[in-house]
Amino acid sequence: MNHTFPRRSRKRIISCFPYPTTRPASPPPKPSPESCEHRAFCDAFGKLVQVSVETMAITALPMDVWLKERLKKWVQLSGHEGSIVPATPHTLYKKQCVNCGEGRAYKNISKDPALDGFTPKYYNELEKNEEHFIEIEDLLQQFADPTKTAIMDIKIGTRTFLESEVSNTKKRADLYEKMVTIDNDEPTEEERKCGAITKLRYMQFRERESSTAQLGFRIEAAKRLEGALEKNFKKVRTVEDVTTTFMDFFGMQRSRVRKQLIERLKSMRKAIENSTFFNTHEVVGSSILIVFDTEKVGCWMIDFAKSSPVPNGRTLNHRTNWVPGNNEDGYLIGIDNLVKILEELPEYGEHPDDQLMVTEEVVARMKSSKA
Numbered sequence: 021m022n023h024t025f026p027r028r029s030r031k032r033i034i035s036c037f038p039y040p041t042t043r044p045a046s047p048p049p050k051p052s053p054e055s056c057e058h059r060a061f062c063d064a065f066g067k068l069v070q071v072s073v074e075t076m077a078i079t080a081l082p083m084d085v086w087l088k089e090r091l092k093k094w095v096q097l098s099g100h101e102g103s104i105v106p107a108t109p110h111t112l113y114k115k116q117c118v119n120c121g122e123g124r125a126y127k128n129i130s131k132d133p134a135l136d137g138f139t140p141k142y143y144n145e146l147e148k149n150e151e152h153f154i155e156i157e158d159l160l161q162q163f164a165d166p167t168k169t170a171i172m173d174i175k176i177g178t179r180t181f182l183e184s185e186v187s188n189t190k191k192r193a194d195l196y197e198k199m200v201t202i203d204n205d206e207p208t209e210e211e212r213k214c215g216a217i218t219k220l221r222y223m224q225f226r227e228r229e230s231s232t233a234q235l236g237f238r239i240e241a242a243k244r245l246e247g248a249l250e251k252n253f254k255k256v257r258t259v260e261d262v263t264t265t266f267m268d269f270f271g272m273q274r275s276r277v278r279k280q281l282i283e284r285l286k287s288m289r290k291a292i293e294n295s296t297f298f299n300t301h302e303v304v305g306s307s308i309l310i311v312f313d314t315e316k317v318g319c320w321m322i323d324f325a326k327s328s329p330v331p332n333g334r335t336l337n338h339r340t341n342w343v344p345g346n347n348e349d350g351y352l353i354g355i356d357n358l359v360k361i362l363e364e365l366p367e368y369g370e371h372p373d374d375q376l377m378v379t380e381e382v383v384a385r386m387k388s389s390k391a
Contacts, residue, residue: 110161111143116152117325123154125301125324134295138288139321159320163313167247172269172310173240174358178233178350179342180305181223182326186344191216199225220344231257236354240307242269245314262361273312274368280317281310282362288321289355292338299335302347303327308358 107113116122126142129135141157160166193216199206206225211217230238230253239253239262256265270277285308292298305326311318330336330347338351 106158107155110158111155112158113146113153113155116154120152120325121328122323122325123152125297125327126154126156128297128301129324132295132297134291135297135321138291139324159309159318159322160311162318163311163316165313168245169311169313170243170245170269170273172242174308174310174354175232175238175240176236176306176308176321176351176354177304178236178353179223179227180232182302182304182328183344183347186218186220186223189218189220191218192222195219195222198222202226202229229257230254231262235259235262235357236350236352237308237358239265244269245271245273259361263365266361266365270312270368272368273314274365277312277317278362278365280312281319282359284317284319285355285359285362288319289352289359292352292355298338298351300330301327302330302336302349303338303351304349306351308355 103115105113114122123142123145126139129139130142140159142154143157144155146153146155158166160169160171163169191214196207196211196215196217199217199222203225207217211221224233227233232238234257239256241249241251241253243249253265256262266278267274303324303326305323306321307323309318309320309322334347336348338349339353339356340346340348342348342350
């Protein structure tokens with residue numbers, strides 16, 4: 021159902037982020053071998069090696085109380101299941117794939133003053149039994165009770181694949197079959213005769229199936245304040261779809277959350293425009309992580325596994341449309357559209373469905389209190 025939202029006067033948005041946005045001058049000192057944090061570090065890392073991150077079967081191993089408690093309520097919003105696990109009370113281990121440059125990307129980001137506070141802090145890169153991990157800040161620990169937060173992962177950019185991943189022009193029958201399974205009307209007459217397509221053709225088709233190609237971002241997953249987890253946003257493609265999804269996700273906190281998100285995203289956008297890292301890197305597959313509770317709102321850039329330096333000393337503006345060879349990723353196109361949609365989002369109470377939203381949230385809180 022389409023609704024006409026009342027036009028509001030543009031107001032000056034005041035910055036009201038209560039969390040610190042600067043990283044310390046140097047990483048915190050390594051814990052001593054006798055400390056509880058060091059023992060927890062060893063337990064957690066030993067668990068990753070012995071059982072592997074994919075299983076998450078770690079509660080059977082000896083570990084400190086804080087780790088046991090975190091694992092009881094652990095939710096991984098996106099990515100390969102088990103690829104991110106708690107390391108210390110304030111950091112995470114993230115498993116790295118072969119030839120992954122995420123650690124290198126985080127090191128470069130940590131040296132870029134323009135991006136200070138807009139990404140998780142980076143601490144270390146670890147290797148054990150030929151498996152690689154990076155240790156980064158657990159952003160949820162900036163909240164009073166991380167288990168009582170709403171979280172949304174939004175994949176940013178007009179494409180989610182590297183140029184190197186689609187350089188092979190060989191036509192593949194398996195990709196053609198995948199495409200027609202999703203949309204039988206998509207192939208051209210020539211493609212039907214051939215029964216095969218290139219990987220570039222398939223990947224561009226997939227981007228158009230979501231909001232990635234049109235808006236420069238897509239919603240990957242979300243966890244609501246009451247704890248419900250949702251990962252199926254494949255039908256969220258248009259501005260109207262995104263607007264409805266945001267209204268539902270923000271709930272009764274909408275006015276407060278949208279105001280702070282707009283301010284934060286505008287600051288992030290300015291930081292990217294002034295960033296040496298973004299000026300010289302193709303950033304693909306990165307996400308905006310939105311977190312809020314009843315008092316605080318947070319927003320950061322995460323996931324830099326597919327970030328790579330631009331060849332031949334060229335620079336990017338992240339707004340130019342991508343054509344093979346120019347390395348543009350549309351990162352700022354996505355942020356521009358996010359800001360625009362949030363600015364046009366109606367204040368809480370202005371939309372006809374808001375009364376129904378109140379009823380649904382009250383029911384959810386009642387169920388939560390009885391659990």
